[in-house]
Each structure stands twice: as structure tokens, then as C-alpha cells.
Amino acid sequence: xxxxxxxxxxxxxxxxxxLYTLPxxxxxxxxxxxxxxxxxDPSSAIAVLTAFLLVNVLYFLMHFTGKTDRYxxxxxxxxxxxxxxxxxxxxxxxxxSMSFSQxxxxxxxxxxxxxxxxxxxxxxxxxxxxxxxxxxLNGFANISTMIVLWLVATLVLGRGFCSWGCFYGGWDDGxxxxxxxxxxxxxxxLWKWMPFAVLMMVMLTAALSMMxxxxxxxxxxxxxxxxxxxxxxxxxxxAGIFLSLFGGLVIALPIMTKKRTQCSFLCPLGAINxxxxxxxxxxxxxxKNACNECFKCVETCPLYALTRDxxxxxxxxxxxxxxxKCVDACSKNAIHYGIKGVPAGTLxxxxxxxxxxxxxxxxxxxxxxxIIASFQGLLKLIF
Amino acid sequence: MTDSLILGLSSGSxxxxxxxxxxFPYLMAGSAGVRRIAIDLSLFLLTRFVVYFFLATIxxxxxxALFSNPVVRNIVPGILYIVFAIMLVRYSISKNSNRDCPVxxxxxxxxxxxxxxxxxxxxxxxxxxxxxxxxxxxxAEKTLVHSYIAFLAFFIGSSIWFIPLPLAGKIRKKEVLTTxxxxxxxxxGVIFMIKGLTNLIGGLING
Numbered sequence: 001x002x003x004x005x006x007x008x009x010x011x012x013x014x015x016x017x018x019l020y021t022l023p024x025x026x027x028x029x030x031x032x033x034x035x036x037x038x039x040x041d042p043s044s045a046i047a048v049l050t051a052f053l054l055v056n057v058l059y060f061l062m063h064f065t066g067k068t069d070r071y072x073x074x075x076x077x078x079x080x081x082x083x084x085x086x087x088x089x090x091x092x093x094x095x096x097s098m099s100f101s102q103x104x105x106x107x108x109x110x111x112x113x114x115x116x117x118x119x120x121x122x123x124x125x126x127x128x129x130x131x132x133x134x135x136x137l138n139g140f141a142n143i144s145t146m147i148v149l150w151l152v153a154t155l156v157l158g159r160g161f162c163s164w165g166c167f168y169g170g171w172d173d174g175x176x177x178x179x180x181x182x183x184x185x186x187x188x189x190l191w192k193w194m195p196f197a198v199l200m201m202v203m204l205t206a207a208l209s210m211m212x213x214x215x216x217x218x219x220x221x222x223x224x225x226x227x228x229x230x231x232x233x234x235x236x237x238x239a240g241i242f243l244s245l246f247g248g249l250v251i252a253l254p255i256m257t258k259k260r261t262q263c264s265f266l267c268p269l270g271a272i273n274x275x276x277x278x279x280x281x282x283x284x285x286x287x288k289n290a291c292n293e294c295f296k297c298v299e300t301c302p303l304y305a306l307t308r309d310x311x312x313x314x315x316x317x318x319x320x321x322x323x324x325k326c327v328d329a330c331s332k333n334a335i336h337y338g339i340k341g342v343p344a345g346t347l348x349x350x351x352x353x354x355x356x357x358x359x360x361x362x363x364x365x366x367x368x369x370x371i372i373a374s375f376q377g378l379l380k381l382i383f
Numbered sequence: 384m385t386d387s388l389i390l391g392l393s394s395g396s397x398x399x400x401x402x403x404x405x406x407f408p409y410l411m412a413g414s415a416g417v418r419r420i421a422i423d424l425s426l427f428l429l430t431r432f433v434v435y436f437f438l439a440t441i442x443x444x445x446x447x448a449l450f451s452n453p454v455v456r457n458i459v460p461g462i463l464y465i466v467f468a469i470m471l472v473r474y475s476i477s478k479n480s481n482r483d484c485p486v487x488x489x490x491x492x493x494x495x496x497x498x499x500x501x502x503x504x505x506x507x508x509x510x511x512x513x514x515x516x517x518x519x520x521x522x523a524e525k526t527l528v529h530s531y532i533a534f535l536a537f538f539i540g541s542s543i544w545f546i547p548l549p550l551a552g553k554i555r556k557k558e559v560l561t562t563x564x565x566x567x568x569x570x571x572g573v574i575f576m577i578k579g580l581t582n583l584i585g586g587l588i589n590g
Binding site: 194197201204208217234237 | 385388389392393559562563564566567569570571574577580581584585588
């Protein structure tokens with residue numbers, strides 16, 4: 001009965017859902033095909049068509065079923081897997097190895113990712129130099145494109161970037177969905193401040209050593225992208241750290257807690273995105289009149305962004321990544337997408353539609369390239 | 384030098400979190416404006432500097448006597464780094480850790496002119512895992528100058544946090560800053576643990 005009430009609040013009829021999907025359909029068609037679909041290469045055409053259909057079907061289902069996180073997560077996880085596949089595939093083609101050598105560093109051939117951004121700030125301010133050995137304008141994953149993409153997404157979505165734009169988040173999001181019940185139910189709330197401590201440390205160490213220390217020493221995603229060639233005790237230690245952190249924070253703990261532990265307890269960019277939640281126009285709101293304080297939202301939140309006290313006070317903390325898991329879990333439609341300045345409980349559907357359009361469009365365009373490339377790779381492997 | 388500065392910066396934040404609020408009333412008690420506060424703070428920092436200078440000298444000579452063998456020079460500090468780093472990490476993650484500040488013992492002193500010096504002395508000699516780590520580093524350095532540089536970096540890193548001490552009362556969300564500072568100290572411990580492991584493995588391989 002209550003679920004029916006909730007679904008009636010956000011789900012739409014077939015016709016309305018198709019109508020809402022139409023703008024996404026047209027824009028993604030333009031971005032994915034460049035406006036001129038090329039059917040000369042069958043494997044490329046199938047990959048493009050599959051990616052195009054995938055994003056639009058998922059977007060349609062979000063409107064048709066009224067569920068957000070369920071379909072967001074599908075694309076988010078595929079994005080993470082395909083990005084890693086594409087990157088590794090590219091590394092193997094170019095270097096015959098996932099590891100990079102000192103020569104690659106000197107020639108600035110290391111692909112740039114958004115996690116480097118916090119470390120670049122202080123050296124860029126004080127020495128006007130970029131401390132990452134990547135290309136500024138050329139090649140795939142160049143520095144300027146990534147910074148612009150991240151900046152725009154963060155200003156609009158706030159920490160929503162962590163659930164709608166980050167191409168690593170899908171890893172621990174995916175693993176957090178294994179199993180029915182969490183093995184570890186309670187983790188002290190002070191740990192959610194850890195990303196700020198990591199941010200402080202990596203910013204300082206990067207500024208003092210003029211090296212991207214997080215990438216060199218900590219980043220767990222080195223395990224699924226590229227890493228330094230193991231040639232010494234130091235590089236072996238680094239590889240050990242990457243693998244242990246990946247195994248612990250991206251695989252084991254998400255399975256045991258059913259939470260995104262890497263994003264919650266380590267990521268320094270997540271700390272910056274958390275602060276950006278203060279200025280973004282979109283937010284999750286709690287309609288106190290509709291809330292029956294069942295606290296299902298607190299249990300389901302993958303980033304420890306909600307506490308029982310928050311719900312009682314009717315506010316959502318700045319740690320929220322707007323993934324929509326709490327919105328899906330709420331049987332009363334009390335927790336909902338909202339717009340800053342608009343009172344909670346009002347314009348629920350309008351806010352959701354607007355947020356979904358912006359955030360999903362960003363994810364669809366951002367992920368399309370790597371999804372197409374990985375589909376093509378898979379097709380080549382199969383046939 | 385970088386790791387000493389990082390250790391100072393991170394442990395300084397935790398030190399301020401635990402000791403700052405205790406020292407603040409003593410440094411400020413009976414003070415007559417910014418000039419008095421500046422003098423008291425300078426005396427406090429100068430005392431710490433002098434103590435660290437002596438500790439750098441003692442640690443280095445001690446290290447020379449103990450770590451004469453090049454393999455031992457890697458292995459023993461490696462083990463000490465790991466032990467003290469574990470203590471530092473444990474301190475930062477243990478909710479029930481003793482957050483009492485050693486400077487509380489100067490409560491009984493009534494002479495206000497002597498207070499900043501006494502506070503500096505007790506604060507710099509308050510044996511915490513971070514100080515043990517820097518002592519180990521000073522002992523393992525190749526030259527006395529390197530030991531001085533390590534302690535200087537540690538002193539600068541930890542002192543930065545005390546400079547805005549007079550403004551501490553105005554800082555909002557002190558609990559959050561305290562939590563972040565203490566977690567950062569734990570991370571500094573992890574850095575030294577890795578350094579210790581690398582030293583130890585390197586020493587064992589070379590040995």
C-alpha cells in the first residue's frame with residue numbers, strides 16, 4: 001500500500017516517460033554519433049547503437065518506474081568497468097604493459113584523472129606549474145579537459161559528481177551491492193572525516209615534494225588502471241599499497257558493509273566535492289510532514305551521509321552524493337530531490353526531473369566513449 | 384626534510400587539538416593585549432626550538448654510537464619507525480586514548496613570566512609517538528646538520544599551528560577540526576610505518 005503511494009508519486013505513464021526521454025534521446029544521439037551515424041564498420045555501428053540504446057533505456061526506466069538509483073547504478077558500474085577496460089586495453093596496445101616506466105613519466109604520457117586535482121592546487125598557486133606528468137591539451141585523458149569537466153560537474157551537481165560522474169565510484173558501488181545483509185553494521189561516524197585528513201596530507205605532501213603523492217603512493221584504482229613499474233623496494237611497496245587498498249576499501253569492506261567505503265573514507269576529491277555541496281543548486285530534501293521516521297534512508301545511504309538525528313531535524317548532511325538510493329527506499333516519498341531555496345515537500349517531481357536530466361545527461365555523455373570502446377573490444381573478442 | 388615537516392604539521396594539529404585549549408588560558412591569563420600575547424608565544428616557541436636543538440644533537444650522537452654498521456643503520460630505525468608509527472596510528476584511532484595534555488602539570492606554577500618557558504619545555508618534552516619518530520629520524524641521519532634540518536622541519540611544521548592560538552576561541556566547529564587533525568596524525572603515522580618497512584626490507588636485502 002505505502003509502496004504504491006510512493007510509486008504513484010514519482011513513476012510516469014508510458015507516454016509521459018517516452019516524452020521525458022525524447023530530449024535525452026536527441027542529445028545523446030548527437031553526442032554519441034556526432035550527428036552522422038557511420039554504418040560502414042559493423043562492429044563500431046553495433047557498439048554505438050548498443051551504448052545509445054543502453055543510456056536511453058535506462059533513462060526511460062527511471063521515469064517509467066520512478067526508481068533512480070537502481071538504473072543510475074547500472075550505467076555507473078558499466079562506466080567504471082568500461083573505463084578500466086579501455087584504459088588497460090590502451091596501455092597494453094601502446095606499451096604492452098599496464099605499468100609505466102620512468103621514460104613515460106619524462107615524456108608526460110601518463111593519463112590524467114580527476115583524483116589528481118587536489119594535489120595540483122598548491123603547486124599551481126605557488127609555482128604556476130602542473131606537477132602531473134600528463135599532456136595538457138593533447139591525447140585522451142588530457143589535463144585541461146578533465147579539469148573543465150570536473151569543475152562544471154561539481155559546480156552543478158556538488159558531490160553528485162561522486163555518484164554521477166566519477167569513473168571509479170562504480171567499482172565500490174558495484175561491490176557494495178553484493179550480498180543481502182551487511183556483515184559490519186556500525187562504523188564510527190568520525191571516519192567520514194578521513195577524506196579531509198587525506199586531502200590535507202596529500203595537498204601538503206604534493207606541495208612539499210612537487211609530486212602527485214596520492215597517485216604515487218595511495219590511489220587504490222592504480223590496481224585497475226596503470227601503475228609504476230616494479231623495479232625497487234619502494235615501487236614494490238607502492239604496488240602493495242595499491243593492491244591492499246583496492247582489496248580492502250573497494251572490494252572487501254563494501255561487501256561487508258554494503259557501503260561505498262573508498263568514497264566514504266579515503267577519496268580526497270570526495271572531500272572537495274563534499275564542500276562544493278554547499279553551493280550546488282540541487283540537493284536532497286526531507287519533507288518532515290510526510291516522514292514517519294522509519295530510518296530506511298539512513299540504513300541504505302551508501303556514503304554515511306544520513307544519520308537518525310539528521311532525519312529528525314529534517315536535513316541532509318553535506319556528504320550526500322545525490323545517488324537516489326534513499327529516495328528509492330523511502331515508502332512515503334518524504335525524502336526527495338529538491339532545489340535550493342524551494343521548501344521541502346514542494347516541486348518534488350519537477351526537481352527530480354530537472355536533476356535527473358542534468359546529471360544523467362552528464363554521465364551518459366561522459367561515459368559513452370569508453371562504453372563504446374569496450375563494447376567494440378568485446379565484439380572483437382567474441383567474433 | 385619533507386617527511387619531518389609533514390610529521391610536524393600533522394602532529395602539530397593534533398597537539399593543538401589536545402594541548403592548545405589547555406595552554407591557551409595559561410598563555411593568555413593576565414595578558415595585556417597583542418604585544419604581551421606575542422611575547423609569551425615567542426618565548427614558548429623559542430623554548431621549543433632550543434629543546435629540539437638539544438634533542439637533535441643528542442639523538443644524532445646516540446645514533447652514531449648505536450648505528451655504526453650500515454645494515455643496522457637501516458634495520459634498527461626501520462623497526463623503531465614501525466613501532467612508533469603504530470603507536471601514533473593507535474593514538475589517532477583510539478577513541479578512548481588519553482587526550483590529556485602534559486602541560487597540565489604547570490597548573491601549580493604561579494609565576495606568569497616563567498609560564499611560557501615552562502609550557503614550551505613540557506610541550507616539547509611531552510614524549511609522544513611523533514617525538515619518538517623524529518628522534519629516530521634524527522638518530523638515523525648521516526650528519527649532524529641533517530639531524531638539525533629534520534628537527535627544524537619538525538619544529539616549523541608543529542609550530543605553525545600554535546601561531547593562531549590567540550584566535551582559537553573564535554574558531555567554529557572545533558570538534559571537526561580536532562577530528563581531522565587527529566586523523567591526519569594517524570596518516571603521518573602510516574607514512575612513517577611505510578618508511579620503516581621500506582628501510583627494513585631494504586636493509587635486509589642489502590644485508
